[in-house]
Amino acid sequence: xxxxxxxxxxxxxxxxxxxxxxxxxxxxxxxxxxxxxxxxxxxxxxxxxxxxxxxxxxxxxxxxxxxxxxxxxxxxxxxxxxxxxxxxxxxxxxxxxxxxxxxxxxxxxxxxxxxxx
Amino acid sequence: xxxxxxxxxxxxxxxxxxxxxxxxxxxxxxxxxxxxxxxxxxxxxxxxxxxxxxxxxxxxxxxxxxxxxxxxxxxxxxxxxxxxxxxxxxxxxxxxxxxxxxxxxxxxxxxxx
Numbered sequence: 688x689x690x691x692x693x694x695x696x697x698x699x700x701x702x703x704x705x706x707x708x709x710x711x712x713x714x715x716x717x718x719x720x721x722x723x724x725x726x727x728x729x730x731x732x733x734x735x736x737x738x739x740x741x742x743x744x745x746x747x748x749x750x751x752x753x754x755x756x757x758x759x760x761x762x763x764x765x766x767x768x769x770x771x772x773x774x775x776x777x778x779x780x781x782x783x784x785x786x787x788x789x790x791x792x793x794x795x796x797x798x799x800x801x802x803x804x
Numbered sequence: 805x806x807x808x809x810x811x812x813x814x815x816x817x818x819x820x821x822x823x824x825x826x827x828x829x830x831x832x833x834x835x836x837x838x839x840x841x842x843x844x845x846x847x848x849x850x851x852x853x854x855x856x857x858x859x860x861x862x863x864x865x866x867x868x869x870x871x872x873x874x875x876x877x878x879x880x881x882x883x884x885x886x887x888x889x890x891x892x893x894x895x896x897x898x899x900x901x902x903x904x905x906x907x908x909x910x911x912x913x914x915x916x917x
Binding site: 693721728729730731732733736778780782792793795796797798800 | 840845846847848849850853894898903904905906907908909910
């Protein structure tokens, strides 16, 4: 089956620094990748949709200047949390979309736990 | 707009008992429905999905779900649970355009001996 990886799996950083999270589709090409955010014991909330070679589409309430998304190739999307603050601490999960049987099925990465001190 | 309601935030059951996790959705267009499981500090694993065809869908780990269009429901069932089924379960919906998934708030299944 399709595999999506995320790196790093866990990161701890100081307030004010920037953190980059990578999302890779390992065995398929993903024209679309999605970034979700999950707070403890809550559901996944879509942050943005990223299409290869174009600007990401952000959901309402998500600061595009704070959460920079780049989808430079069909197998890699990155999320950079700029000037991170403790309230940005969360579990970030990406998914990559692959056309299967006419439907764009999503495959999820294992997630990245960000802790901002 | 689409939305998903998981009617139970927590479901405690004893091992080997049957379980049903309830999910209702709302959508003005045709939908694709999914159930995912999440173990602590891990990503999502797809349990099963309904795209079209038979309304009874069988998934991994002995789970199944039934799509009921008239009741706009997609309840997840397992006839006999194990301790290892303890996890968070999410129901999700998307439309035919392959847009991002809309998730319910999740149901915590706790299986005890």
